[in-house]
Amino acid sequence: MRFSYYPGCSLQATAVEYDLSTRAVLQRLGVELIEIPDWNCCGASSAHSLNETLALALPARNLALAQREGVDLIVPCAACFNRLKTAEKVLREDPIKGEKIERVVGFKYEGGFEVRPPLDLIGNLIGMERLHSMVQRPLSGLRLVPYYGCLLVRPPEVVQFEDPENPQLLNRLLQALGAEPLEWSYATDCCGGSLALTRGDLAKILVTKLVSKAREAGAQAMVTACPLCQVNLEMRQEEMPIFYFTELTGLALGIDENWWGKHLIDPRPLLQTLGLTD
């Protein structure tokens, strides 16, 4: 299987362990990734807050680069994924705005490829059964709450992912890895990531609530697919490690690359208690 790859800015900085683990896991699963050359920032929350055309054109340049590769585009960052899907929807469905964006970027959208998060690639295209069959080190005894956050699941008509109120893919993936995903009611509640630096006081309130609800559910850690959630959740509390689902997938598949040291809250003591790492 061959896919193009858009890491996005976070995965080269605050979320470097998400990039490392995504690449390692997909390679192990037999996926070839081609990073689209010379990609640019998707504009994130800042572009759509200040300038609608810019908020569509910045991700559209990346769609133009991906179109040349002619294969589906894998986007691990939930925020980038959301912005690329938003631009894709406009290019596909809104002839007036779409044409304007094409003019601004200087390309013609022809489509023929899908934008996918790695959770979709692993869970749906590769499949949980195949993933399960490749597990070498089941994550037995690891009690986790799946945390989807906002941008991977909403707005549903843009991201076309799963039931926005009760997504299940992460739960099923954790089961396939032999871990124990727990039920809780906060899997798609916002962590305040977009206010992490400007209104840290508000982000702290939201993070404190999520972590206390995760504890209440019996979790030892939270599992996310969003680099903004992960950094915000580890910045604003000190007790509960926050995993990327790809890190745990890598651990279960027997990949020994060590990205744990990148965490602000070191997850190794927890993994060592369960005999999952040295």
Added chain:
Amino acid sequence: MELREGVLKVGSPFLGVVNQRSGQVTQLCYHCHKCTAGCPVAFAMDYGPDRLLRMIQFGLKEQVLCSSDIWICASCETCGTRCPNEIDIARVMDALRQMAVEEGLPTKERNVPLFHNLFLSIVKRLGRMHEASLMGLYKPLSRDLFSDIPMGLKMILKGKIPLLPHRIKGNDEVEKIFERSG
């Protein structure tokens, strides 16, 4: 919400502009309060999303555009996902922010638009984000110099905040996108 004396009529010119810019039909809101009930940050807003929609219906332009709500909104999209009238309220918030900036209206949440402006100025220059540059600009300009500094240093030590910026090759294309987007 304090409404001044006089006739309040639904269907103001302001409502028309907000609808046009957001692509939403805001007068469809019948105030079921579902958006505000699910909003994670409504507790910190001046009004909350459903009251803000009512104020748009009444044409209370200045109060809406100067409210903290438009900058405190975390763009989590919970409101629009649950709205029974399919109003994508996050798009309304985007339109209101853009109008507030264009009109140069004051806000007590000045650090949020400041952050967005600095973020985009770096993307325009480099084609990508560079966190160290962003923090170097944002911290003094926001007059919030010291919060999160130990955390920032920890991230630098862990190699999570590269100190040297990287400019993409096609940065002239990105600059053109900024110019053409106005």
